[in-house]
Amino acid sequence: MATLSFDEIRQIFRDDALDSARWRREKAKEYPDDFRNVEAAEMLEGLAQTVSEMSEDVLTELDKRFSTDEDTAIAFNEAQSEVLRSIGFRAWAEEAEDVARQIIDFANG
Secondary structure, eight states: OOOOOHHHHHHHHHHHHHHHHHHHHHHHHHOTTOTHHHHHHHHHHHHHHTGGGOOHHHHHHHHHHHSSOHHHHHHHHHHHHHHHHHBTTTBOOSSHHHHHHHHHHHHHO
16 A cells, blocks of 8 residues: 555544544434533544644554555554544543554554
8 A cells, every 4th residue: 555645644634533523513412411422522623623733753653554454554444433432432632643642552452
């Protein structure tokens, strides 16, 4: 698989965080008594705003996961999805880099 540019990785990460935020807002409509969904959506939206601040070290680690063989990339995408879904429920972070590190740790087992 081809190596991604840092801008492409940032865009993927931003888009995924915003997709998770939209999903949380939908869950907030389904479960209006559970305030965590709105808080999680706000947290994810805030994380998406900090993507430009991610370090080259973290971006390089993300690229290794995205740009290797298809099985590794699929497993990494699943790890990313799991961590993003946990934001505001089992995981907290104020910056995208913190979440990226959580995803990398989760993917490493």
